[in-house]
Amino acid sequence: MAYLLARGSFRGRAVLDGLVHLPLILPPVVTGYLLLLAFGRRGWIGPALAELGIVFSFRWTGAALACAVMGFPLMVRAMRLSIEAVDGKLEQAAATLGARPAMVFLLVTLPLSLPGILAGAVLAFAKAMGEFGATITFVSNIPGETQTLPAAIYTLLQVPGGEAGAFRLTLVSIAVSMLALLASEGLARRARLRLGA
Amino acid sequence: MIEVAVVHRQGGFTLDAAFTAGGRVTALFGRSGSGKTTLVNVLAGLLRPERGRIAVDGQVLLDTAAGLDVPVHRRRIGYVFQDARLFPHLDVRRNLIFGRRFARDAAGGASLADVAGLLGLAPLLDRRPAGLSGGERQRVAIGRALLARPRLLLMDEPLAALDEARKAEIMPYLARLRDEAGVPIVYVSHAVAEVAQLAGTVVVLSEGRVAATGPAAEILRRADLFHGRDGAEAGTLLDLRVAAHDPGFGLTRLDGPAGSLSVPLLPQPPGTPVRVRVRARDVLIARPPVPDLSARNRLAGRIVAVTAEGSGPHALVEIACGPVRLTARITRQAAHAMGLAPGQEVVAVVKSVAFDSDTIGIAGEVEV
8 A cells, every 4th residue: 555655646646545544534523423424333344344354443443444544554654755765766676677566566665664563563552552532432432342541541540549440551651652652762773784784 | 780860750750760770789879859769669660750761681671561569578679768667576697687578589699598608697686676886787688679689789779878977987888789789780879989999880969860971990080970969079080909018107109000099007908909990189290200209199190181170279180001091180370380281291299198088998899
């Protein structure tokens, strides 16, 4: 998807671009509501999927879908930037050496844009962890099933004496975020070192 | 055999070039902006021309009239870019074998060891491109293109980004490539010295059109094809052989049909064919008997033609020395004062110091 938006030139590219980035701009609650309309039990495609055994509404799968939809634009954006930064001349060189376009992508574009792709994945992960509005609208806030970290913290703060639990979860959030950042930095540095930059 | 006839418009620039060339090295020669790079990009398939036809060894790669356009990766045309374009995430070895896996018959052709030997790459195999010098990068790029088993090798000013020392370092490799790799080469350059040393056939491009095409010796004597200071580089190509060395005086004697030349000591053993470019501006004309001159190279001949370069200060004098035609560029005034005219017996005199690595190259077998 990121490659399409970075290098593709086709009709409707702007529309696709807009669709992908919409969840970034829309209020999360609206995105969640749209997801509910689409994948809900009586939604547009929810019943069809349910017959195939795929149910999103009020399940953890739904929470995952909501997080994915919210995180996707961030990931695509970061990846697209790094793919655009890959020198097209190297891709040309690969083609003159006999590489099909798919092989050019696999052997040249992808490895060279790895740092950006990692950064995109971390961003999406962070967004998913902090996801609140879309999830709560789409699949509600069911402990052990669809409850995200912020939703749990929010719930704890609503009941008297919940501050201690909320604080513990806050520490967990900080730890997980820090680890993710360090991991992505480390991977990106190794990728850059390999490029000799 | 390369057959090309293409028309392409790009902004205000029109490329309208047609030529056919055989032999081992065809030089595309012309100054910057003459359309050389556009033309090789069209050959490689990186640029699709408005119309045209391209065939290499009878295989049609592009024929817009027939709606045929073989994509880049199936043309099997190797391309050595001016800026090398090595893959920064792969070491030299993996860069070299990159095209190998896509070659149709990966078993045939030159092996990694052959190519590494030919281009002196063995000590570099485990290095990364970022740590290589410009000359080393260019050699790796050439090896990489060769290992993809191309039917034709395009080289777009491979020496342009290098300093003089690096150029001199790569030239012998290019001569070996021409003589040993068995792949026809299209060599793009605006440097007379490179073209003179490598090319059998020269195609001169000027403002997107082919201004002249023919054997290197014929093209390089025509000063009218060169622009500006390059006019001073025009001259005669002599195919000679190393006859003997004189280490005491630091000289090498070369023999050929036109006579003998003595040049600064060469490393090549006797018998090696060399190609010497005698710049027209380096040739003096004397009437025999020649007095005691410091210039030691004297080729006796007969004047064939005296041509004034318009109303400018220079005149070109063509002298037949045996089977070879030497060109001298002298002042119009001198030609007039000496009363030079066709048919006269004269001696062409050249200083040995006029010969250096710019004007002496290792010749391949003479091309027909």
